[in-house]
Amino acid sequence: MISLKTKAEIEKIRSAGMIVAGAFEVMRENLKPGITTAVLDDLANEYIERRGGKAAFKGYHGYPANICISIDEEVVHGIPGERRIEAGQLVSIDVGVLLDGYYGDSAYTFLVDGVSPEAKKLARVAEEALYRGIEVARPGGHLTDISWAIQSHVESNGFSVVRDLVGHGIGKKMHEDPRIPNYGKPGAGPLLKEGMVLAIEPMVNQRGYEIETLKDQWTVVTKDRSLSAHFEHTVVVTANGPVILTGGRFTCKI
Ligand code: MF3
Ligand code: CO
Numbered sequence: 001m002i003s004l005k006t007k008a009e010i011e012k013i014r015s016a017g018m019i020v021a022g023a024f025e026v027m028r029e030n031l032k033p034g035i036t037t038a039v040l041d042d043l044a045n046e047y048i049e050r051r052g053g054k055a056a057f058k059g060y061h062g063y064p065a066n067i068c069i070s071i072d073e074e075v076v077h078g079i080p081g082e083r084r085i086e087a088g089q090l091v092s093i094d095v096g097v098l099l100d101g102y103y104g105d106s107a108y109t110f111l112v113d114g115v116s117p118e119a120k121k122l123a124r125v126a127e128e129a130l131y132r133g134i135e136v137a138r139p140g141g142h143l144t145d146i147s148w149a150i151q152s153h154v155e156s157n158g159f160s161v162v163r164d165l166v167g168h169g170i171g172k173k174m175h176e177d178p179r180i181p182n183y184g185k186p187g188a189g190p191l192l193k194e195g196m197v198l199a200i201e202p203m204v205n206q207r208g209y210e211i212e213t214l215k216d217q218w219t220v221v222t223k224d225r226s227l228s229a230h231f232e233h234t235v236v237v238t239a240n241g242p243v244i245l246t247g248g249r250f251t252c253k254i
Pocket of ligand 1: 077
Protein backbone atom coordinates (compact mmCIF):
# COMPACT_ATOMS: atom_id res chain seq x y z
CA MET A 1 0.00 0.00 0.00
CA ILE A 2 1.36 3.39 -1.02
CA SER A 3 0.36 6.03 1.51
CA LEU A 4 -0.62 9.53 0.42
CA LYS A 5 0.79 12.17 2.70
CA THR A 6 -1.12 15.18 3.99
CA LYS A 7 0.26 18.71 3.65
CA ALA A 8 1.30 18.62 7.32
CA GLU A 9 3.16 15.34 6.82
CA ILE A 10 4.91 16.67 3.73
CA GLU A 11 6.13 19.66 5.72
CA LYS A 12 7.53 17.32 8.35
CA ILE A 13 9.36 15.32 5.71
CA ARG A 14 10.66 18.60 4.27
CA SER A 15 11.93 19.64 7.70
CA ALA A 16 13.82 16.36 8.01
CA GLY A 17 14.98 16.77 4.42
CA MET A 18 16.38 20.24 5.05
CA ILE A 19 18.57 18.82 7.80
CA VAL A 20 19.79 16.22 5.32
CA ALA A 21 20.57 19.03 2.88
CA GLY A 22 22.45 20.96 5.57
CA ALA A 23 24.50 17.87 6.42
CA PHE A 24 25.56 17.74 2.76
CA GLU A 25 26.80 21.31 2.98
CA VAL A 26 28.93 20.29 5.95
CA MET A 27 30.23 17.29 3.97
CA ARG A 28 31.02 19.47 0.97
CA GLU A 29 33.02 21.91 3.10
CA ASN A 30 35.03 19.17 4.77
CA LEU A 31 35.53 16.58 2.06
CA LYS A 32 39.22 17.03 1.32
CA PRO A 33 42.12 14.64 0.89
CA GLY A 34 43.37 13.49 4.31
CA ILE A 35 40.11 13.59 6.25
CA THR A 36 38.91 10.21 7.48
CA THR A 37 35.44 8.97 6.68
CA ALA A 38 34.85 8.54 10.45
CA VAL A 39 35.39 12.28 10.95
CA LEU A 40 32.91 13.03 8.18
CA ASP A 41 30.44 10.69 9.88
CA ASP A 42 30.92 12.53 13.20
CA LEU A 43 30.51 15.93 11.57
CA ALA A 44 27.27 14.84 9.92
CA ASN A 45 25.93 13.41 13.15
CA GLU A 46 26.83 16.51 15.18
CA TYR A 47 25.10 18.71 12.63
CA ILE A 48 21.98 16.52 12.54
CA GLU A 49 21.72 16.38 16.34
CA ARG A 50 22.29 20.11 16.70
CA ARG A 51 19.26 20.62 14.46
CA GLY A 52 17.20 18.27 16.63
CA GLY A 53 17.20 15.30 14.26
CA LYS A 54 18.47 11.74 14.47
CA ALA A 55 20.77 10.04 11.97
CA ALA A 56 18.36 7.51 10.49
CA PHE A 57 20.76 4.78 9.41
CA LYS A 58 22.38 4.20 12.82
CA GLY A 59 21.13 0.83 14.06
CA TYR A 60 18.98 0.22 10.98
CA HIS A 61 19.18 -3.57 10.61
CA GLY A 62 22.27 -3.18 12.78
CA TYR A 63 24.05 -0.62 10.57
CA PRO A 64 27.00 0.59 12.68
CA ALA A 65 27.47 4.24 11.57
CA ASN A 66 25.47 7.43 11.09
CA ILE A 67 25.82 7.86 7.35
CA CYS A 68 27.10 5.76 4.43
CA ILE A 69 30.28 6.71 2.56
CA SER A 70 31.05 4.63 -0.52
CA ILE A 71 34.27 5.28 -2.43
CA ASP A 72 35.06 4.51 -6.10
CA GLU A 73 33.94 0.91 -6.82
CA GLU A 74 31.83 0.93 -3.65
CA VAL A 75 28.20 1.40 -4.68
CA VAL A 76 26.35 2.03 -1.40
CA HIS A 77 26.44 1.23 2.33
CA GLY A 78 30.16 1.88 2.80
CA ILE A 79 30.85 2.12 6.54
CA PRO A 80 32.79 5.19 7.70
CA GLY A 81 36.04 4.41 9.51
CA GLU A 82 39.75 5.25 9.55
CA ARG A 83 40.10 5.30 5.76
CA ARG A 84 41.31 8.65 4.48
CA ILE A 85 39.85 10.52 1.52
CA GLU A 86 42.32 10.77 -1.36
CA ALA A 87 42.60 13.00 -4.41
CA GLY A 88 40.89 11.53 -7.46
CA GLN A 89 38.24 9.59 -5.56
CA LEU A 90 34.55 9.40 -6.32
CA VAL A 91 32.87 9.66 -2.91
CA SER A 92 29.18 8.77 -2.60
CA ILE A 93 27.59 9.92 0.64
CA ASP A 94 24.11 8.86 1.75
CA VAL A 95 22.34 10.64 4.63
CA GLY A 96 18.99 9.92 6.26
CA VAL A 97 17.40 11.98 9.04
CA LEU A 98 14.48 11.28 11.37
CA LEU A 99 12.76 14.39 12.73
CA ASP A 100 9.44 14.55 14.54
CA GLY A 101 8.42 11.10 13.33
CA TYR A 102 9.29 11.57 9.64
CA TYR A 103 12.26 10.67 7.45
CA GLY A 104 14.21 12.43 4.73
CA ASP A 105 16.84 10.59 2.65
CA SER A 106 19.33 11.81 0.06
CA ALA A 107 22.63 10.85 -1.55
CA TYR A 108 25.27 12.75 -3.51
CA THR A 109 28.47 11.70 -5.24
CA PHE A 110 31.34 14.12 -4.71
CA LEU A 111 34.34 14.41 -7.00
CA VAL A 112 37.55 14.88 -5.04
CA ASP A 113 40.02 16.96 -7.03
CA GLY A 114 41.82 15.18 -9.82
CA VAL A 115 39.13 12.65 -10.78
CA SER A 116 39.41 11.23 -14.27
CA PRO A 117 37.18 12.60 -17.07
CA GLU A 118 35.44 9.21 -17.19
CA ALA A 119 34.63 9.37 -13.45
CA LYS A 120 33.32 12.90 -13.91
CA LYS A 121 31.10 11.75 -16.73
CA LEU A 122 29.80 8.87 -14.62
CA ALA A 123 28.83 11.21 -11.79
CA ARG A 124 27.27 13.70 -14.18
CA VAL A 125 25.19 11.04 -15.94
CA ALA A 126 24.07 9.54 -12.61
CA GLU A 127 22.96 12.97 -11.37
CA GLU A 128 21.20 13.71 -14.65
CA ALA A 129 19.48 10.32 -14.40
CA LEU A 130 18.14 11.24 -10.97
CA TYR A 131 16.69 14.47 -12.36
CA ARG A 132 15.24 12.65 -15.39
CA GLY A 133 13.50 10.32 -12.95
CA ILE A 134 12.27 13.16 -10.74
CA GLU A 135 10.93 15.03 -13.76
CA VAL A 136 8.41 12.28 -14.60
CA ALA A 137 7.18 11.80 -11.02
CA ARG A 138 3.82 13.42 -11.81
CA PRO A 139 0.16 12.55 -11.14
CA GLY A 140 -1.18 10.39 -13.94
CA GLY A 141 2.19 8.86 -14.73
CA HIS A 142 3.16 5.33 -13.80
CA LEU A 143 5.85 4.30 -11.38
CA THR A 144 8.03 2.70 -14.04
CA ASP A 145 8.08 5.93 -16.04
CA ILE A 146 10.65 6.91 -13.41
CA SER A 147 12.54 3.64 -13.89
CA TRP A 148 12.66 4.03 -17.66
CA ALA A 149 13.70 7.69 -17.55
CA ILE A 150 16.66 6.67 -15.42
CA GLN A 151 17.66 3.51 -17.31
CA SER A 152 17.41 5.05 -20.78
CA HIS A 153 19.57 8.03 -19.85
CA VAL A 154 22.21 5.88 -18.16
CA GLU A 155 22.44 3.23 -20.87
CA SER A 156 22.46 5.73 -23.74
CA ASN A 157 25.61 7.12 -22.12
CA GLY A 158 27.25 3.70 -22.01
CA PHE A 159 26.88 3.03 -18.27
CA SER A 160 24.66 0.56 -16.39
CA VAL A 161 22.10 0.82 -13.58
CA VAL A 162 22.26 -1.39 -10.53
CA ARG A 163 19.28 -3.75 -10.60
CA ASP A 164 19.39 -5.41 -7.21
CA LEU A 165 18.83 -2.22 -5.20
CA VAL A 166 15.88 0.15 -5.56
CA GLY A 167 14.45 3.49 -4.51
CA HIS A 168 11.50 3.53 -2.15
CA GLY A 169 8.53 5.32 -0.68
CA ILE A 170 9.38 7.24 2.50
CA GLY A 171 7.57 8.99 5.34
CA LYS A 172 6.88 7.58 8.79
CA LYS A 173 9.29 4.81 7.86
CA MET A 174 12.52 5.16 5.92
CA HIS A 175 11.49 2.40 3.55
CA GLU A 176 7.84 2.30 2.52
CA ASP A 177 6.03 1.05 -0.58
CA PRO A 178 6.55 1.28 -3.47
CA ARG A 179 9.89 -0.21 -4.45
CA ILE A 180 11.25 1.96 -7.25
CA PRO A 181 13.49 0.03 -9.66
CA ASN A 182 15.95 2.11 -11.64
CA TYR A 183 15.27 0.10 -14.79
CA GLY A 184 12.21 -1.19 -16.61
CA LYS A 185 9.73 -0.42 -19.37
CA PRO A 186 7.56 2.69 -18.86
CA GLY A 187 3.81 2.71 -18.28
CA ALA A 188 3.68 -0.07 -15.68
CA GLY A 189 3.25 -0.33 -11.93
CA PRO A 190 1.05 1.86 -9.75
CA LEU A 191 -0.30 5.18 -10.97
CA LEU A 192 1.49 8.12 -9.40
CA LYS A 193 -0.75 10.26 -7.23
CA GLU A 194 -0.59 13.59 -5.50
CA GLY A 195 0.83 13.14 -2.01
CA MET A 196 3.12 10.20 -2.77
CA VAL A 197 6.58 10.77 -1.34
CA LEU A 198 9.35 8.87 -3.11
CA ALA A 199 13.08 8.46 -2.50
CA ILE A 200 14.40 8.14 -6.04
CA GLU A 201 17.97 6.85 -6.07
CA PRO A 202 19.80 5.67 -9.18
CA MET A 203 23.03 3.77 -8.59
CA VAL A 204 25.08 3.89 -11.78
CA ASN A 205 28.03 1.66 -12.61
CA GLN A 206 30.79 2.42 -15.07
CA ARG A 207 30.69 -1.11 -16.54
CA GLY A 208 28.52 -4.09 -15.51
CA TYR A 209 25.42 -3.66 -13.35
CA GLU A 210 26.24 -6.66 -11.14
CA ILE A 211 27.11 -6.00 -7.51
CA GLU A 212 28.32 -7.96 -4.51
CA THR A 213 28.55 -7.37 -0.77
CA LEU A 214 31.92 -7.37 0.99
CA LYS A 215 32.73 -9.49 4.05
CA ASP A 216 31.79 -6.62 6.37
CA GLN A 217 28.19 -7.57 5.38
CA TRP A 218 27.39 -3.98 4.35
CA THR A 219 29.65 -2.49 1.71
CA VAL A 220 28.16 -3.11 -1.72
CA VAL A 221 30.72 -3.00 -4.56
CA THR A 222 30.59 -3.45 -8.31
CA LYS A 223 31.35 -7.05 -9.20
CA ASP A 224 33.83 -5.95 -11.89
CA ARG A 225 35.27 -3.27 -9.54
CA SER A 226 34.45 -0.50 -11.99
CA LEU A 227 33.43 2.85 -10.52
CA SER A 228 29.93 3.62 -9.24
CA ALA A 229 27.97 6.80 -8.48
CA HIS A 230 24.79 7.32 -6.43
CA PHE A 231 22.36 10.23 -6.24
CA GLU A 232 19.12 10.38 -4.29
CA HIS A 233 16.41 12.87 -3.40
CA THR A 234 13.19 12.59 -1.45
CA VAL A 235 10.47 13.94 -3.73
CA VAL A 236 6.72 14.61 -3.35
CA VAL A 237 4.34 14.19 -6.27
CA THR A 238 2.08 17.27 -6.49
CA ALA A 239 -0.51 18.61 -8.93
CA ASN A 240 2.13 21.09 -10.06
CA GLY A 241 4.75 18.41 -10.61
CA PRO A 242 7.53 16.94 -8.51
CA VAL A 243 8.94 18.88 -5.56
CA ILE A 244 12.26 17.95 -3.97
CA LEU A 245 12.10 17.82 -0.15
CA THR A 246 15.81 17.30 0.49
CA GLY A 247 17.07 20.66 -0.71
CA GLY A 248 17.74 21.87 -4.20
CA ARG A 249 20.37 20.92 -6.67
CA PHE A 250 23.73 22.30 -5.67
CA THR A 251 26.96 22.44 -7.54
CA CYS A 252 29.79 20.81 -5.83
CA LYS A 253 33.22 22.27 -6.23
CA ILE A 254 35.93 20.72 -4.17
N1 MF3 B 1 19.82 5.44 2.22
C1 MF3 B 1 19.66 4.04 2.09
C2 MF3 B 1 18.45 3.83 1.28
O1 MF3 B 1 18.06 4.71 0.63
C3 MF3 B 1 19.57 3.37 3.39
C4 MF3 B 1 20.85 3.08 3.98
S1 MF3 B 1 20.78 1.53 4.58
C5 MF3 B 1 21.48 1.62 6.08
O2 MF3 B 1 17.84 2.83 1.25
F1 MF3 B 1 21.37 0.48 6.61
F2 MF3 B 1 22.68 2.01 5.95
F3 MF3 B 1 20.81 2.45 6.80
CO1 CO C 1 17.03 5.76 0.11
